[in-house]
Amino acid sequence: MARIKIVNPFKRRPGRIPGFGLTLGVTVSYLSLVVLIPLLGLVIKTAELSWGQFWGTISNDRVLASFGLSVGGSLVAATVNLVFGFVVAWVLVRYSFPGRRIVDALVDLPFAMPTAVSGIALTALYARTGWLGGPLDALGVKAAFSRLGVVIALIFIGLPFVVRTLQPALADLESEIEEAAASLGAGRVQTIRRVIVPAVLPAVLTGFALAFARAVGEYGSVVFISGNMPMRTEITPLLIITKLEQYDTAGATAIAVVLLGFSFLMLLAVNMLQLWSTARSR
Amino acid sequence: MKARRMILATVLGLTAGAGVAAAQTRTILNVSYDPTRELYKEFNEQFVRHWHQETGETVEIQMSHGGAGKQARAVIDGLEADVVTLALAYDIDAISEEAGLMPEDWQARLPNDSAPYTSTIVFLVRKGNPKDITDWDDLLAPGIEVITPNPKTSGGARWNYLAAWGFALQRELGGFEKLGDPAAAAEVGRAESKAREFVTALYRKVPVLDTGARGSTTTFVQRGIGDVLLAWENEAFLAVEELGPDKFEIVVPSVSILAQPPVTVIDKVADRRGTRDIAEGYLEYLYSPTGQRLAAKHFYRPYDRSSADPDDLGRFPALSLFTIDEVFGGWQKAQAEHFNDGGLFDSMYKP
Numbered sequence: 001m002a003r004i005k006i007v008n009p010f011k012r013r014p015g016r017i018p019g020f021g022l023t024l025g026v027t028v029s030y031l032s033l034v035v036l037i038p039l040l041g042l043v044i045k046t047a048e049l050s051w052g053q054f055w056g057t058i059s060n061d062r063v064l065a066s067f068g069l070s071v072g073g074s075l076v077a078a079t080v081n082l083v084f085g086f087v088v089a090w091v092l093v094r095y096s097f098p099g100r101r102i103v104d105a106l107v108d109l110p111f112a113m114p115t116a117v118s119g120i121a122l123t124a125l126y127a128r129t130g131w132l133g134g135p136l137d138a139l140g141v142k143a144a145f146s147r148l149g150v151v152i153a154l155i156f157i158g159l160p161f162v163v164r165t166l167q168p169a170l171a172d173l174e175s176e177i178e179e180a181a182a183s184l185g186a187g188r189v190q191t192i193r194r195v196i197v198p199a200v201l202p203a204v205l206t207g208f209a210l211a212f213a214r215a216v217g218e219y220g221s222v223v224f225i226s227g228n229m230p231m232r233t234e235i236t237p238l239l240i241i242t243k244l245e246q247y248d249t250a251g252a253t254a255i256a257v258v259l260l261g262f263s264f265l266m267l268l269a270v271n272m273l274q275l276w277s278t279a280r281s282r
Numbered sequence: 283m284k285a286r287r288m289i290l291a292t293v294l295g296l297t298a299g300a301g302v303a304a305a306q307t308r309t310i311l312n313v314s315y316d317p318t319r320e321l322y323k324e325f326n327e328q329f330v331r332h333w334h335q336e337t338g339e340t341v342e343i344q345m346s347h348g349g350a351g352k353q354a355r356a357v358i359d360g361l362e363a364d365v366v367t368l369a370l371a372y373d374i375d376a377i378s379e380e381a382g383l384m385p386e387d388w389q390a391r392l393p394n395d396s397a398p399y400t401s402t403i404v405f406l407v408r409k410g411n412p413k414d415i416t417d418w419d420d421l422l423a424p425g426i427e428v429i430t431p432n433p434k435t436s437g438g439a440r441w442n443y444l445a446a447w448g449f450a451l452q453r454e455l456g457g458f459e460k461l462g463d464p465a466a467a468a469e470v471g472r473a474e475s476k477a478r479e480f481v482t483a484l485y486r487k488v489p490v491l492d493t494g495a496r497g498s499t500t501t502f503v504q505r506g507i508g509d510v511l512l513a514w515e516n517e518a519f520l521a522v523e524e525l526g527p528d529k530f531e532i533v534v535p536s537v538s539i540l541a542q543p544p545v546t547v548i549d550k551v552a553d554r555r556g557t558r559d560i561a562e563g564y565l566e567y568l569y570s571p572t573g574q575r576l577a578a579k580h581f582y583r584p585y586d587r588s589s590a591d592p593d594d595l596g597r598f599p600a601l602s603l604f605t606i607d608e609v610f611g612g613w614q615k616a617q618a619e620h621f622n623d624g625g626l627f628d629s630m631y632k633p
Contacts, residue, residue, distance in 0.1 A: 028417070062628070120500070129506040131285075145490050224497065226433055227490040230631035242434040245351040246622055247358075247376050 004221070010099045045253040062230055063239055069147060070236040071262050072213035077154035078162075082208050085162030092163070093170040107163045110156050115220030122153055123225045145227030150235060153221045158211030165210065169203035202274045209270040213263040309342040312556050313363035315350040315543070316496055318516045321580035322367070328576065329567050333560065341560050347491070348435035349494050357381070357548065364552045364561040367545040369437040371395070372613035384390060384549040397542035398568040399582035401601055403445040405533040406502065406511040406518045417535045418449040421510060422483050429508035430489035431498040433621055438497065440621060442512040443481065445539040447620075448609045450480035452537055458608055472549035482630040503530070510565045514541060514563055519597070540603040 015271050046054065057063065110118060124144035126133040143149055173196065181191045197204075213216045219237035226233040236259050243252035289507030312402035314322060326343040333341050346353065346361070354373035357363045358381045371389055378386050389396045407415055413426055419429050444538055452458065454473035460466035490507060492498040495514070499521055502511040510533075512522070520530045545565050552558040567573050576589035583598050610616035620626045 014385075060623070061632070072382060123505065127505040127507065145507075160451075178447070223493050228493060230628070238435070241493070244355060245435050246617075247355075247380055248623070251623070 008128050029068055030237050041259075042253050042256055045250055046257050048250040049254055053250075054254050057251045058258050062234065063236070063255060065231045066234045066236040066239050067258070067262075069150060069233065070216055070259070073147065073154055073235075074158075074212050075151045077151050077215050078212040080151075080155050080157045081162045081211050082204065085159055085207060085211075086166060086204065087162045088159075089166035089170055093167055094175070101159050109160075111160045115157065115218065117225070119153060119221035119224035122156060122221065123149075126152060126225065144225050145229075145233065147226075147233055149225040149227070150233060151233075153225050154215040154218060157221055158215050158219055161210040161214060162204075162207035164209035165203050166200065169200045173199050198277070201277050205270045205273055209267050213265050216259055216263050216266075253271060283619065287615060289525055307342050308552055308557055308560060309329065309344055309558050310364035310552075310555075311346060311362060312355050312365050312367055312564070313345045313361060314367040315347045315353060315369045316347055316494070317348050317514065317520060318367060318543075318580075319345075319464075320520070321576060324569070324580070325573060325576050328572055329564055332471065332567060332572070333563060336563075343564070349435075351435070357383070363548050363549050364426055364555065364557050365545060365565055367543065369541075369543050370440065370613060371542070371544050372440075372617050373437060374544055375613065377548065383551060384546060388546045389544060390544065392565060392617065393569060394462065394585045395542055396544040396546055396564075398545060398573060398585050399543070399577035400585065401515045401537045401541045401543070401582055402601070403512060403535075403541065404515045404518050405535065406513050406521060406530055407509065407533050409529050409531055411531060411533060414509050418480075421446075421487065422480070426487055426510065427489055427508040428484060428487040429490065429492075429498050429502040430488055430512040431495050432493055433627055435493040436495055436498075438517075438555050439498075440616075441514070441539055441541045443620065444606060444610060444616060445512075446481050446484050447477050448539055449535065449537050450477035451609065452602075452604070458604060461609065478626060478630075485627075485630055512631060515582055515583070515598070518607050519581035534599045534601050537602040537604070539609075540605045542605070582622075583612050 036091075049057065089129065092100065092107075094261075124130050126136070126149060127145070128134065128137050130144070133143050141148070143152065177195060177199075178191055181195045186194065196201050217237060219235070219241070222235050223238055226235060228234055228238055236255060240252045240255050240259075243255065290295045300592060312322060322343075322345055326345070330343065333339060343534075346356075346363070348356075350369035350373050353361075353366070354376050356365060357377050365376060366377065374388065375386075378384050378388055380561060392398070394400075399495065405415055405421075407413070413420075413423070415426070420426070430442045433439040433443045451473050452463075454465075455461075455469065455478050460470055463470075465537070490498075490501050492501055495517060498511060499513065499517065502508050502523060503525055511518075511521075513532075515532070521529050522532060545568060546564060547558065549558075552561040569585065571586075573587045574584040574589045574592075575591060578584045578587075578594035579595070584590045584595075587595055606613060606616060610619075618625065
């Protein structure tokens with residue numbers, strides 16, 4: 001009689017680090033409660049619409065114009081933050097100067113401030129009557145109540161995401177590596193291009209993606225400075241609120257699903273890029 | 283062990299204490315919109331005193347303020363409001379329709395379409411009225427910038443829009459008698475297209491569409507943008523009072539809309555919480571001489587002028603007022619035709 005060995009595929013050998021089962025259980029339930037179930041609600045509510053209604057909602061002129069502004073503005077803001085956030089992180093990590101800790105703490109302000117407060121403050125500053133808006137107006141640049149205003153607000157709220165993801169990566173990159181590169185004959189540009197950028201690229205991309213994803217959904221700070229003119233300065237989250245004001249929950253979730261799709265695609269693209277860059281550098 | 287027992291005892295004691303306290307003090311929640319803060323602060327104190335005198339019971343009134351649409355949505359989603367006092371009937375209709383928390387004919391339950399106080403839409407201009415704005419026509423003059431919130435997101439802004447529309451209709455038709463008259467259909471049609479032109483031209487003059495009335499007030503007052511703010515009369519008074527009569531003044535147009543912010547008991551919530559008597563007493567007290575006097579004091583036009591302070595009443599100039607039922611056939615119709623997606627307001631922004 002042959003002996004049959006029954007293998008239970010679900011029974012796993014305990015791993016070397018104890019507590020895997022428990023922590024995974026907590027992780028899954030926590031993520032479900034906090035993230036997955038609300039997102040599921042979004043999809044279920046949207047599913048009340050037929051394909052035709054869904055398409056009609058999201059292909060409306062105003063909705064399309066708002067996608068252009070929200071996604072385009074977020075891309076521009078994230079790119080600006082990528083460049084200047086890099087400089088800020090570099091300065092904070094590489095140099096020590098009086099007041100460095102204060103500057104470091106300032107970076108977190110956009111995180112901590114209620115978004116409506118930042119929106120009102122930025123509007124006060126950039127409106128025609130404001131400290132910065134006045135001179136800009138004299139130069140013929142309309143800052144508040146224009147698309148530029150939207151981008152300004154998105155830059156403000158996105159900055160910490162880039163700086164805070166870059167800082168640890170830059171801190172890990174010891175200056176000895178640069179010295180080694182220099183002593184092996186690399187020029188400054190070469191050092192940056194071949195040594196520094198590849199090392200911090202994953203962090204840069206993550207920061208960019210986080211800043212973008214945050215900006216796409218930002219509502220509180222933008223609605224004050226944008227002016228909310230249909231077809232011109234209406235952001236997508238405003239249209240979601242507009243739908244809710246009409247008690248059109250399904251329409252609102254339809255737009256939200258598309259917005260979520262944009263953020264998801266961006267995060268996915270960045271992850272692919274990171275995989276590709278690590279594969280290439282090996 | 284001893285410490286643990288003490289903690290347990292404390293917790294039990296607190297819970298029991300809280301239980302007793304809850305049994306003693308009944309509370310009701312009034313979910314309201316933004317500019318009623320000052321009115322209800324004072325009214326609630328008076329009502330608590332009144333209720334105590336009448337019944338010997340001390341009750342507590344809790345308030346929630348916010349944009350009318352968001353407040354209605356919160357109630358639909360389960361915020362336990364015993365009464366709502368919102369800016370427009372449309373939002374309260376939604377509570378009845380979407381959540382079924384009270385009968386559809388809620389608005390017929392209290393006098394004056396359930397509006398214990400009313401208001402209207404007026405103009406707030408800079409001191410001395412430098413652009414010489416006296417009526418709706420003047421808003422279209424070259425070089426004038428008009429500040430009003432987005433009617434898609436602000437209940438108050440819908441009144442502004444409808445007031446302008448009604449003015450244009452009345453100018454064309456000389457009154458509203460012809461609106462329901464089939465013989466005058468062609469004339470009414472022409473007048474409506476004129477009204478549409480008028481309102482479209484008006485919104486061309488709006489540089490910023492804030493999401494709410496308070497946002498527009500900030501834009502006009504603090505940012506110094508625009509020449510005229512379209513505002514509820516009570517909010518215009520509040521702005522002048524808070525920011526100084528030396529900076530702004532109120533211009534009352536020849537004709538405007540009768541803004542009726544209605545109130546109602548949310549039956550299912552009040553019944554479940556056993557607070558119906560307080561909730562009903564609370565709203566009735568709004569119609570009482572005390573309630574009417576306080577409404578007038580806080581810049582709302584009282585339903586019953588006889589009990590208000592004549593000095594307060596003197597602040598409200600006479601003007602010709604039309605109702606939303608008379609000109610637009612009620613909120614549901616006005617919302618569908620003008621403000622819903624693809625409605626007239628949207629078409630004004632089509633390139």
